[in-house]
Amino acid sequence: MPPPPTTFPLPGLTAPVEIRIDRWGVPHLYAASRDDLFLAQGFNAARDRLFQIDLWRRRGLGLLSEVFGESCLEHDRAARLFLYRGDMAAEWSAYGPGTEGVADAFVRGVNAYVALCRADPAHLPPEFELLGHRPAYWEPADVARIRSHGLFYNLEQEVARALTLRDHGPEVEELRRVREPSHDLRVPEGLDLSVIPDDVLRVYRLATTPPWENGGPSQGPDGSNNWVIAPSRTATGRPLLANDPHRAVTLPALRYLAHLSAPGIDAIGAGEPALPGISIGHNGRIAFGLTIFPIDQEDLYVYRTNPADPREYWYDGHWEPMRRVTETVPVRDAGQPATVDLWFTRHGPVIHDDPERGTAFAVRAAWLGPGMAPYLGSTGYMTADGPDAFVAAMDRWGAPGENQVYAAPDGTIGWQPGGRVPDRPNWDGTLPVPGDGRYEWAGFHPVGSLPSVRDPAQGWFATANQMNLPPGYPNADRTVTYDWHAPVRHDRIAAELAARTGWTVADCVRLQTDHTSLTARRVQPLLAGVSSDDPDVAWALEQLRAWDGELAPGSLPAALFEVWFRRHLRPAVRERALAHLVPPDRLAAALARVLPVGDAATTDPRVDLDLLLTPGDRLGPDPDGTLRTAVLDTLPAALADLGRLLGPDRARWTWGALHQAEPRHPLTAWLGERAPDWTRAGPVPRGGSGDTVDATAYGPDFRQSAGATFRLVIDVGDWDASVAMNAPGQSGDPRSPHYRDLFADWAADGAFPLLYGRAAVERNTTQVIMLRPPDEAAADTPPDHRDSDHGKGGVTNHR
Structure with a gap:
């Protein structure tokens, strides 16, 4: 039996709200109305994640300097x-409908x-005492105005x-990154590449990267996996939906699981703790899960500025003032406060200017427009009563671009990408463009122009x-993007899903955690004819040839590979390819450009596999000999590297000894x-x-920097058979048993x-919190919505 309820008065409630916290730290909120439900969701999110969401708000609104001092002023600007x-x-x-009220x-x-924490500091998480400040109050607009946390x-x-x-030229660019579909680059007319400085994105990165990540792009490619399996291919005859978003490995976790139950809504799953609603999960009528669909929603505009007034730029035949x-x-x-000037062109914020060279640069981003707050669009689909309503709600999704998969108890499965795709009538978005009026968006491509799938014949x-x-698909006419992630994860998932039927929840978890x-x-066959007297x-x-290709923590060949x-091997092969394209004195610079040191995003193996498996003449007249030499030349260096990293005893050379996860709280950056x-x-x-x-992406120190700390597999129809994971824990309060x-x-x-059903939740409850209207007697009966209507509807704002 859980201990007696902890009761809090909550101004604005019209009736009591019961929060049952299960043994894994998931809160199940039961309310008598939607307004009460989302009021309670905000209270509960602050109860578990107050420092995290306060920091999120400060970072997003440009208020970090108020707590951390002048070192954050550039970030705030x-x-x-x-x-x-x-x-x-x-x-x-x-x-x-109803998002503002939510x-x-x-x-x-x-x-x-x-307010509770300010009145009684005993409720404050310890971070506030360490930093000597108090949490701030929010405005509803904060939820929508902050955009810089998206992908x-x-x-x-x-x-x-x-x-x-x-x-270095276009041939070197071909060795940097693959474009898909295959596409020839065209430098937009009027674009002078020489005026673009190396640090042109410095301010953009400051805006989109937390300062505790050292001001650079996040280590590791942010991505995700999801899939749906039709009843014909599962063991139960019910659909399955799996989703594991990949983001930075953090303490506290990025995602927060919650169950929201009130008349008209009974949704469970995860979102970000500073946002209302559920973006990944199910509502008893439809399950949904997302991955990034990398729509090109951004452009860099390059301006010629007025020598007499560098705050004017040439546009459509005249000098136009910046705002x-x-x-x-x-x-x-x-x-005293610092004063900052923010400059904007008609296209967007100015991120760099050079009056001496007469240039300025601004970002046009679809996600700065109305309806584009990251993930807030989930309020429109989390109450969908079936596939058609879900797809219709996705028509309003703005940013970031997402692959949504969905599944319903009637057996329907589907894929619906969402996001607004800019219409660029006379260029393809692959390169910056002059900001003189020749390259303008013609709005967005029509809603519904993206492809979709319902009940695919393959059954998944x-x-x-x-x-x-x-x-x-006419990508040349309505370009989505040419910058996709490598297909290796999808190739493995597809091969496994296609190989058999009888899939279960446990099978999906095993595939989510697959290390193949x-x-x-694909590289191993290249070693077949290679030998050495060393x-x-x-x-x-021999270690590499006999290996099964599993990057298991205890594997020696995994560490070696x-x-x-x-x-x-990768830098050696790319260097050999570059040697045919650039003069010797430019070789090191070209290699640094195509393989930036420390950039884990360069784990993308497409260029390397193409060079290794189908080199053509890019490695010279004897590619087989060049590759054989590259293998024999690089293995001794790799062995020496492992010796330095893990010591001389090869019995200790395991992948897990080198590759480890150690999530760190943002305070480690300041407190050391x-x-x-x-x-x-x-x-x-x-x-x-x-x-x-x-x-499990990693940086130069091999520490896992990104991956799936949140995972979900939904048994569609037998909802209590679903499973999840959210590491390090549900709570962001170090005093909580659910912190790690x-x-x-x-x-x-x-x-x-x-757990979804009320009976299962009650059997596994370890804590009960009662939220009550301030003037209500303590004996009121808590709400119970086991038989509530779970249909659609708006949210009434009782402000």
Whole structure:
């Protein structure tokens, strides 16, 4: 039996709300109305994740300096450049019905907990005491105006491509990254590549990367896997849906699981704790899960500025003034706020200018428009009563681009990508463009122009951020993007799903945690005819040839392959290809451009596999000999590398000894050695890599930087048979038993039951929280919605 309920008065409630927290830390919220439900969701999110969401808000609104001082001032200015600054009425109306009311109720709940903590600091998480500040109050608009936490495309690739063309030419760009579908680059007329500086994206990165990640692009490719399986291919005759989003490995976790139950809604799953609603999960009528569908929603505009006034730029035959917005930023210990000027062109925020060269650069981003707050669009589909309603709700989805898969108890499965695709009438978005009026968006392509699938004949559908436009899709006419993720994860998932029937929930968990490296298996045949008189190299060759290609934590060949392939073979082969394209004195610079040091996103193996398996004449007249030499030349260096990393005893050379997860709290960046023990979890050995279905991307130190800390497998129709994982734990409060309680199970590829039915929840409840109207007697009966209507409907705002 759980202990007696803990009761809190919650201003604004019209009736009591019961929160049952199960043994895995998942809160199940039961309310008598939707307004009460989202009010309680905000209160509960703050109860479990107050410091995290307060930090999220400060970062998004440009208010970090108020707590952390002048060192964050540049971050704050950058964040303010990328806030939504449009009309809020247009913003709210762009989402599903009632979204403004949902956000208002959620924020009132957050603020109620903030007020509780301010009145009684005993409720404050310890971070606030360590930093000496108090949590801030929210406005409903904060939920929608903050945009910089999303995953957006393709500004980074656009600029990287331009800089490669600027310095080395198109043939070198072909060795940097694959474009899909195959596509010839065309430099837009009027674009002078020479004026684009190396650091043109510095301010953009400050805005979109938390300062505790050192101001650079996040380590590792953010991606995800999802799939749906039709009843004909499952053991139960019910559909299955699986989803494991890949994001930074953090403490606390990025995602937060919750169960929201009130008349008209009974949804369970995960979202981000600072946002209302559920974005991945099910509502008893339809299950849904997302991965990134990398729509190109960004462009860099390059301007010629007026020599007499660098705040004017040439547009459509005349000098047009930039718009200035002046704001003040509170700065800790500075005595007075700092004043910052924000500059905008008609296309968007100015991120770089050089008056001496007469240039300026601005970002046009679809996600700065109405209805594009990341993931807030889930409020429109989380109450869908079936596939048709779900797909209709996805018509309003703005950003980021998503592959949504869905499944219903009647056996329907489907795929519906969502997101607004800019219409670029006279260019393809692969490179920056002049901002003089020749390159303008013609709005967005029509809703419904994206492909979709309902009940595929093969009985399953999977996405993993790979190029999944169907044959014949007119990408040249309505370009989605040419920058997709490598297909290796999808290839492995597809092969497994197609190989058999009888799939179960446990099978899906095993596939989500699969460590098979298709990259390794494709490289292994190259070793068949290679031999060496050097006993160490011969030993290494035998280890790699006999290996099964599993990047298991305890595997010696896995450690050898990853160190050899990533750090030695890949650069050696690309260097040999570059040697035919650039002069010797430019070779090192060209190699650094196509394989940036420390950039885990370069785990993308497409270029390397193409060079290794179908080199043509790119490696010279004797490609087989060149590859054989590359193998024999790089294995000794890899062995020496492993010796330095793990010591001389080869029995200790395991992948898990090198590749580990150790999520760190943001405070470690500021407190350093003074950081308490609870600011870290682990380290624990990890299998996989950025190439495996269990995507465990890593940086130069081999520490896992990104991957699936949240996983979900839904048994569609037998909802209590569904499972989930959310590491390190559900809570962000170090004092909570659910702060790091799931970390070991996650590291061991485990999962826990995601309970939905009231009876199952009651059997597994470990804590009860009662939220009551402030003037209500303590004896009121808690709500019970086991038989509530779970249909659609708007949310009434009782503000």
